[in-house]
Amino acid sequence: MEKKLGLPKSMKDVITHYCPGCGHGVIHRILAEVIDELGIKEITIGIAPVGCAVLAYDYLDMDMAEAPHGRTPAVATGIKRVQPDKIVFTYQGDGDLAAIGTGEIVHTAARGENITTIFVNNAVYGMTGGQMAPTTLLKQKTDTTPFGREAKYAGFPIRVPEMLKSLEGTVYLARETVISPKNIITLKKYIRKAFDTQIKKMGFSLVEVLSPCPTNMKLSPIQSYDWVAKNMVPYYPLGEIKDLTK
Amino acid sequence: METKILISGNEALGEAAVQAGCKAYFGYPITPQNELTAYMSRRMLEENRVFVQAESELAAINMVLGAAASGVRTMTTSSSPGISLMQEGLSYMAGDELPCVVANIARGGPGLGNIAGSQSDYFQSVKGGGHGDYNLIVIAPATVQEMFDFTFTAFNLADKYRTPVIILADGYLGQMMEPAILQKKEITNFPKNWALTGAKGRKPNVINSMYLAEGALEKHNQKLQEKFRKIKKELCLVEEISTVDAEVILIAYGTASRICKSVARKLREKNIRAGLIRPITLWPFPTETIKQSASHAKFFLTIEMSAGQMVEDVRLAVEDKVPVYFYGRMGGGIPEEEKIIEIIEAKL
Numbered sequence: 001m002e003k004k005l006g007l008p009k010s011m012k013d014v015i016t017h018y019c020p021g022c023g024h025g026v027i028h029r030i031l032a033e034v035i036d037e038l039g040i041k042e043i044t045i046g047i048a049p050v051g052c053a054v055l056a057y058d059y060l061d062m063d064m065a066e067a068p069h070g071r072t073p074a075v076a077t078g079i080k081r082v083q084p085d086k087i088v089f090t091y092q093g094d095g096d097l098a099a100i101g102t103g104e105i106v107h108t109a110a111r112g113e114n115i116t117t118i119f120v121n122n123a124v125y126g127m128t129g130g131q132m133a134p135t136t137l138l139k140q141k142t143d144t145t146p147f148g149r150e151a152k153y154a155g156f157p158i159r160v161p162e163m164l165k166s167l168e169g170t171v172y173l174a175r176e177t178v179i180s181p182k183n184i185i186t187l188k189k190y191i192r193k194a195f196d197t198q199i200k201k202m203g204f205s206l207v208e209v210l211s212p213c214p215t216n217m218k219l220s221p222i223q224s225y226d227w228v229a230k231n232m233v234p235y236y237p238l239g240e241i242k243d244l245t246k
Numbered sequence: 247m248e249t250k251i252l253i254s255g256n257e258a259l260g261e262a263a264v265q266a267g268c269k270a271y272f273g274y275p276i277t278p279q280n281e282l283t284a285y286m287s288r289r290m291l292e293e294n295r296v297f298v299q300a301e302s303e304l305a306a307i308n309m310v311l312g313a314a315a316s317g318v319r320t321m322t323t324s325s326s327p328g329i330s331l332m333q334e335g336l337s338y339m340a341g342d343e344l345p346c347v348v349a350n351i352a353r354g355g356p357g358l359g360n361i362a363g364s365q366s367d368y369f370q371s372v373k374g375g376g377h378g379d380y381n382l383i384v385i386a387p388a389t390v391q392e393m394f395d396f397t398f399t400a401f402n403l404a405d406k407y408r409t410p411v412i413i414l415a416d417g418y419l420g421q422m423m424e425p426a427i428l429q430k431k432e433i434t435n436f437p438k439n440w441a442l443t444g445a446k447g448r449k450p451n452v453i454n455s456m457y458l459a460e461g462a463l464e465k466h467n468q469k470l471q472e473k474f475r476k477i478k479k480e481l482c483l484v485e486e487i488s489t490v491d492a493e494v495i496l497i498a499y500g501t502a503s504r505i506c507k508s509v510a511r512k513l514r515e516k517n518i519r520a521g522l523i524r525p526i527t528l529w530p531f532p533t534e535t536i537k538q539s540a541s542h543a544k545f546f547l548t549i550e551m552s553a554g555q556m557v558e559d560v561r562l563a564v565e566d567k568v569p570v571y572f573y574g575r576m577g578g579g580i581p582e583e584e585k586i587i588e589i590i591e592a593k594l
């Protein structure tokens with residue numbers, strides 16, 4: 001039996017600019033499906049980051065703002081504070097969230113802002129051509145770690161949900177990946193739970209998504225999925241890292 | 247309330263923002279404007295509005311961006327180093343065409359400088375300040391009463407033109423206490439159908455400053471420049487004192503203009519025909535007013551609490567028709583009346 005999925009209502013019928021095999025497109029779709037299923041499209045406001053997902057507002061069919069690089073959670077705070085009954089999410093890459101915008105994400109979480117963050121960890125700076133990200137793995141070669149990331153010079157990769165876990169303002173923190181249908185189903189469950197957390201006005205929620213970047217990993221799409229499974233998943237364990245929703 | 251009360255410039259500005267309908271205030275502590283943030287932390291909660299002490303000025307200006315994108319009146323205040331950190335956000339807001347009010351209770355620089363009042367942020371304020379082609383409306387009060395009154399003007403203009411408006415005061419004006427009447431001024435409302443409020447029964451709204459298609463960014467810039475030209479045509483606030491017959495014209499704004507007002511009076515007592523032009527909007531700059539006075543003045547003397555920043559705009563306006571001299575003090579120094587009089591007498 002064949003089942004056609006069609007386009008979620010919350011997505012525009014356009015072709016995205018993402019590279020073949022990139023995780024952003026899948027994550028957009030899951031996000032749109034969750035927003036459809038929760039029936040919140042008309043009260044949702046999204047904030048696109050600076051990074052490969054900068055054009056998210058061209059693909060997601062809802063009110064959206066652009067934020068300066070890393071300031072995404074601050075823009076979300078401004079929107080949510082004056083419109084507490086709207087659903088507000090940020091969509092951020094690892095450079096946006098865990099390097100230039102570390103201050104903003106930590107303090108937005110610490111304040112317990114009632115927003116949801118979708119955090120896309122592809123272990124590189126995608127948009128600028130594959131430089132080291134704060135989540136680049138040790139030994140991983142990037143444009144700016146040509147001999148592989150060495151802790152001695154470049155420190156250690158950051159596990160964001162684990163870092164935010166100790167903050168009392170955080171309510172729901174989880175990590176999944178998009179490398180298999182099974183993972184995608186779980187990811188969707190987590191994203192839904194994160195939005196539910198916000199709908200119930202419980203506080204800050206974040207879902208990290210391990211996402212392949214074949215172009216900058218210099219691998220084929222399929223190889224890049226294997227690379228995520230073999231290298232990222234062991235360092236970034238999947239699952240619900242904090243769940244105070246029960 | 248018609249009664250005069252004794253109040254600091256910082257608090258008068260804060261009270262005006264509340265009365266002008268500021269729905270969300272975001273700030274980060276910095277001297278010499280701390281009383282303002284503290285005032286807002288109390289008043290905004292009393293009024294059931296939004297107050298957030300941000301983790302930095304970077305965050306504060308971007309919270310302002312979010313609140314402005316939501317369509318409400320919003321403000322942040324800071325002093326020079328904090329305003330430097332806000333420049334990226336202000337550039338975005340200029341590109342996004344988002345209204346907000348930012349007060350700079352300026353202090354001495356460069357770097358950490360000191361906490362005394364200064365006018366050395368003139369260039370940063372009137373020449374754009376961040377990256378890209380844009381200008382912000384800049385209003386310079388000179389009294390505590392004007393700290394109150396011009397805050398209404400700032401909010402109205404921000405909404406009218408969909409642009410950030412800077413109130414450029416200095417630490418002396420912020421800290422100084424003077425009698426003022428805190429009577430609510432007129433508020434003009436403009437429709438904000440571009441705001442992000444959830445796309446219910448309409449197409450989604452997007453607030454962004456990025457234009458990638460070929461020629462699109464130039465087109466966007468042309469639209470912005472058209473707006474800046476319109477503002478220049480429609481807006482110019484300036485005070486002129488005894489300039490009609492003046493042979494000597496002082497030019498100063500803010501705190502420096504208070505000193506020059508007294509200098510001009512003293513010179514008249516000495517039978518020297520002196521006048522004062524006080525720019526109130528620093529952008530748009532009162533170029534025409536200055537140009538007209540250049541036809542009868544012997545010379546101009548620009549007085550600033552800086553190394554000489556506004557004087558460049560004065561020279562552009564005067565077009566070398568008569569000399570434009572400059573005297574300024576830096577790092578929190580205040581130009582002295584006797585010194586100004588001495589310079590003028592020597593030049594005559």
Ligand SMILES: Cc1ncc(C[n+]2csc(CCOP(=O)(O)OP(=O)(O)O)c2C)c(N)n1
Binds near residue numbers: 053095126
């Ligand atoms: C202030 C500032 N610094 C640097 C940049 C350049 N820049 C654009 S995207 C980006 C990295 C984005 O990487 P990431 O957040 O990991 O997202 P990805 O592109 O991988 O999805 C950088 C450094 C910028 N636009 N603004």
